[in-house]
Amino acid sequence: MSKPEALSPSQFKQQLTEAIPHLRAFGRSLSGDRDVADDLVQDTLLKAWAARDRFIAGTSMRAWTFVILRNTFFSSMRRKKFTANYDELVAERILSAPAPQQEPLHLADLQRGLMELSDDQREAIILVGAGGYSYEEAADIANCAVGTMKSRVSRARKTLESILEEGRFTSASDGHGSMTATALENIIGAVEKIAP
């Protein structure tokens, strides 16, 4: 089998640079924290650069680096280097221009709601609902079956809608400090209880 075509360092760097804003958005949605997300992005850039020979020209740099970022995030979560958190700095930002009879959706509420989802559900709804990936692409990034991805998105959407409608946030997403693994497990347990 012939070796896959590689990009020149400058081409690789160009594509990597173009992916950075998306990496920041994905990282921030996953972690709920600006600084943690930017640390994740830096780790991702270093790993991507070190592994650039393995990137196949013509494939999606964004998807490739998303895989690196999410793997970094989840393995770091296990080592507790990063913790999922809620960013108080953006607490009052209002998202979306609502229809006249709709309340605006606050970024704070959305972020808190996201942080109450399990990691895989949060990742799924970010990739599909925010990043605009197809179920197939998102499944590739998350290394799961397409059916699993669809199921995660559906459960995430229902849970998030329910949390946002009822304002049913747990104290662990109040934004005071980092969540401990135990708190995170409690949240996941609580969400699993209310999820249909």
Place this chain on the structure above:
Amino acid sequence: MANRDKCSKGSSTAGENEKRSKDMPVKSKDDMQQRLGLGLKNMYLNVLDEPLPDDILTLLDQLDVDDEDESDAIRSDGNE
């Protein structure tokens, strides 16, 4: 909104509905899904619009430099 009627959930009394309508706008499931979808997209797009932080730009610049240093080191090792 066409879906407004869907919001009167289950056994709410008229009084409760009236109170709810005063406290908050009536929302249907479709409204919520729409707002959620829009909110998620906008949350993501907001970050895309931000300028890149200096430390990330510095790191990007450093990638090439480290590489060149490494190449120079390998070349000089080879010449020794």
